[in-house]
Amino acid sequence: MRDALMRPVYHPAGGDDDLRVAMVELQAGRWRAARNLLLATRSRGLRTSRTQVLAVAAAGADVVDVWLAEEPDAYDPQVMRARVFVERALRAHRQQHTGVAEFETRARHAAQMAAQRAPQDPVPWVCLLALAQIDRNQRRPEHRVRSAEPMLPPGPWQLLDEVTRRDPYNREAYHRVLQFLLSHNAPPSAQLASVFDFGRWVASWAPAGTPMLLLPAYAQVEQCRLQRAEGKVHPLWRRQWAEEPMRTYSLDAFHGWFKKADPDMRSLTDLNYLAYALWASHQYLEAADVFTAMEPYATREPWASLEERPPGATGGQELMLRARRESLAYANSHAPPASPRQNPAGHTSRLA
Template sequence: MSFLFGRKKAVDVCMGDPDANLLRKALGAGDWRTARDLLTAHTDPDVRTFYYKICATVDGVQDWIDEWIAAEPHSLVPLLVKGVHGVSWAWDARGSAPASDTSSAQFRRFAERLKIAEDCLDEVVERDPDEVVAWASLVTSARGRSVGYEETWRRFDNVLRIHPFHVEAYQQMLQAMCAKWMGSDEEMFTFAREAVAQAPEGSPIGMLIPSAHLEYRMSDNLVEYFTRADVVAELHAAADRSVRHPAFRRRQGWPQAPNMFALAFCLAGQYAAAADQFDMIGDLATKWPWELFGDPGRRFHDLRTEAYRKALR
């Protein structure tokens, strides 16, 4: 597999969802009333999480969110927006560089912002212990605050208590299980495989399998590893149970899973399988995982071109 060079392509963080686009515009304009109505229009835990994550993609929310909290002190919605947004805002301060290349000032801002975020999220779950979006976000922040193995699992267990197959929480917990955080390669693969085996057929949780393999060999002989027969077989089995299963639903946030499988199949040299995923995706490229290889939109479009060419499409 080669990484072709092409012009920069935009990635739609809303993944084609019109309400997500409206939500971003409302938050960008400080129109919290419209944002509130959009955020309270859904009850499905995964769909609600999708929209709250959209809030985290909007710059400047932290500059005015306290006005909304003051205006609606009995509502958990603005607190939850501030908390979920704050976790992302904190990671923006830290950056994506290794710890050795991250300044003390960046780490200080990272810690300060995570503390603000967790204070909000803790208040939310104290007032409503069944607010699954807050628990899922606390699973994410657990890594940054280094709260430890038991506390991270306590947060994740609270997610499972409310919604046993919460997609975002499983993705974040997989990261926590990585060797670079608090787990090991063995724990990460065990977590991924057990999660996929237990998840309903058609669940996007199947993407944990390619995610785990990508995490395991991101920096060493990536293509050689992905083309191993056992890895290829596991990727196909996971896709059959997930994105290729008739029960797979195209609801809010659905492009994330086929994007992950498309990349994995490209790395594995399974170009026909990758092309099928690209057919499903259309132009709905996601930031993750393509950003691992540079500009995500460009990498998506270049590898799609290569997959179609090698699959004789």
């Protein structure tokens, strides 16, 4: 059994050491490590996630502007400029900044310029999709397109199609749609219904190895957040995870995504959501596998939002450590006995 007293490490780069170095360099005003990292990143999915995390690190300074001035003909600083502008627009929106419209316009223009420069890159389209959540009243026509799924409301479905045409099953794109559904101007119950419908619909056809199998778990967490905001959380809320269909969704995500996806491509946030879902549904052996895979890193969510008395008091760390401790203890006590080792002649060895 692993050390139950392990303390989690919280870092947006998780186990991506190269990304962590590039983030530190950007925060220090140096861009060459980010340039080299993106040049070496061939996977479109990994490129999408890395540019998003780098933008968070760079959004508070002008380091990307300096990079673009030094390499005006390069594409990577141009798309990173779009990423940074989108991050600033979303922050302004969350903070209800009076200049959010100006931030949004600047971000949209930068994303459109990047899309023209590299038509096959999904990242500019992910940027445009991310901006949809700012348009709560869906004034822009591209944010009120009818969905191919009749149960879903009008939304930025064409933008999602543009991303998936370039990178099928792009994780961030589907999560940006979730954020849109939670932000558009509708009653909270209607928002939540849309999120559940979207998660279940995508999980019904998402192929093995793709993180969209986890979308129902994200929807379930959003339900808890909404109920807590309204003071309506049932004391036995956790039991819902052990009931159908959530139990099956969690196991499908474990076997269909966790067990089949490239470990280097697995999102740390997804690992934390899956660990919670499995623990809450009493699938302790599977939860232990996920906790072991993500060590020593962790994310605050979903633990902070699901923490009890009061939510978020410890940033979710106590709940995460409890779930980890219980899962590893169960796995340790239910581990199959070790098979006797064989010597080269085929005889059983007596050595322990």
